[in-house]
Amino acid sequence: MLKVLRLFLTVALLVTVTGCGDQRILERLGFIQTTSYDLAPRKENESEQKLMISVTIPRPDSGSGSGSGSGSGSGTGGVNREFLTAISSTSKESRIILSRQTELQLVSGQLRNTLFGLSLAKQGIWKHIDTLVRDPSISPRVKITVVNGNAHDLLTKNYPFHPRTGQYIDRMLEKESLSQIVPKTSLYQFTKDYFDDGIDPIAPIIKEVGDSVKIDGIALFRKDRYIMRIDPKQSIIFALMRADITQGEISVDLSGENRNNEHVTLSSLVSHRSVKVTPRKGNFHVDINIKVSGSVLEYIGVLDLEKNKDRSTIEKLVSQYIRTDAEQLIANMQQNRIDSLGLGKNIRSTLSYAKWHKMNWPDTYRNIDVQCHVKVQIKDYGMFTK
Structure with a gap:
């Protein structure tokens, strides 16, 4: 009986230790919901064009109803957002730089939308999409969207009555896709059309107009390069x-x-x-x-x-x-x-x-x-x- 009790306690201890090593405390995680990709301004001494990659992370409100610091936006309903930006040569390098800017552990399981600035889209976006596809934590249903302008500037701006810009854009695209105004282009669909030699990918295109964001038509690609736009009408x-x-x-x-x-x-x-x-x-x-x-x-x-x-x-x-x-x-x-x-x-x-x-x-x-x-x-x- 004593041997059986010792064996039971040993197994229970091993299970407990293993569970502790795999724990992820919710309050310590930074759930990336929207990310943007742009070409960074090139400096005189740089030989290569670097990327400017930004992410938004929802943060629980402490109760004041407004965000603090340049990286946070004001929010309602008890939620603020944290905004992080990095300039790097690759998207994975930028993730390391972004991680240094917050006490949270960045995770991509809640990523909903990826925005690409127009200048980057004209050069080609497949190598950045390829990185997303290879990440098993990222859903193939993540939306692909082109910004007619700078994606970083659009994402970082606070719009009246829309404190969480990423969520605002995501819901607008969902609503407009139901009425066929824009295509519902996911990571899976873009990748499928990219590799199919009988069709070219498409994606919705949005634009900042004053204190709001509007649908600016449909972006047409040749392989992974933006070529032309179809007017919303x-x-x-x-x-x-x-x-x-x-x-x-x-x-x-x-x-x-x-x-x-x-x-x-x-x-x-x-x-x-x-x-x-x-x-x-x-x-x-x-x-x-x-x-x-x-x-x-x-x-x-x-x-x-x-x-x-x-x-x-x-x-x-x-x-x-x-x-x-x-x-x-x-x-x-x-x-x-x-x-x-x-x-x-x-x-x-x-x-x-x-x-x-x-x-x-x-x-x-x-x-x-x-x-x-x-x-x-x-x-x-x-x-x-x-």
């Missing part, structure tokens, strides 16, 4: 061409020849997109077929929505508007050799492995003939009747 059209959507809104100016001050807004958009590839001698012809249905949320004009003929006229005008803008976007992407719609994936499926890899797709893509065919259907136009 055209984001829904880009979404219709890229994939099926189940929610969205579009506002169309129908004014033109013999039509003055005529506008319509469609909501609750549901679309289906299909792509047909027709091989031709030395080239390809691609038809993008888009079927869209939606509800009339607002109409200003002389037509009567209760008449089938007038509703059909509006459907044709909206279809023509979407088709014209869609083909203009495609022309711009072809000029810049950016296949953000993934047409290469459709063409690749019609070829053998050898023929596809023998083809120089970026050059071929510039010369393919692409046509959009759009059919819009009005599901309903409200409950009011004359």
Whole structure:
């Protein structure tokens, strides 16, 4: 009996000691929620361009309701934030420098968003994303976002009614992605598109405007380099061409020849997109077929929505508007050799492995003939009747 008791106490002691060695006390951890990457200003004696990397960490409020020191922002609801910045050659080196600036142990398990300044995005961001992908503590659902300007300046600023800037940006992107205004680009999705030779990555782009942050469109990449931007007004059209959507809104100016001050807004958009590839001698012809249905949320004009003929006229005008803008976007992407719609994936499926890899797709893509065919259907136009 005595031997059994000694054995039990020994096992219990070993378990206790092992547990103590692996403890992480919550109050001593710094949960990084947002990080930004920028090119640091180059000094005269420096031969290489270094990185400026910043992180935000939420801190419990001591009760005063305001942060203290230059590294903290004022907060509400009992939460402040700590802001840390480092200039280094690599992101892992910056983590060591950042760790020296706080008494907390920095951990990345709560990282939600990664912001890249525009100047860095133009040079390429894959080596920084590669570092995130290799870290097992970072979720593949972390958002990738481009800042039209300096990401550090946007992240460090305090915005009225939004004390935690990182959370403000994260929630805004979540909300806008539901209405198809911006794509929901995660670490996983960007990496997947980067390695796929039939599509180029995309990401939302944001911009600081006064005392707020706004969505500034969609950033289009060639591999990992930012090339061009799609205006927010055209984001829904880009979404219709890229994939099926189940929610969205579009506002169309129908004014033109013999039509003055005529506008319509469609909501609750549901679309289906299909792509047909027709091989031709030395080239390809691609038809993008888009079927869209939606509800009339607002109409200003002389037509009567209760008449089938007038509703059909509006459907044709909206279809023509979407088709014209869609083909203009495609022309711009072809000029810049950016296949953000993934047409290469459709063409690749019609070829053998050898023929596809023998083809120089970026050059071929510039010369393919692409046509959009759009059919819009009005599901309903409200409950009011004359």
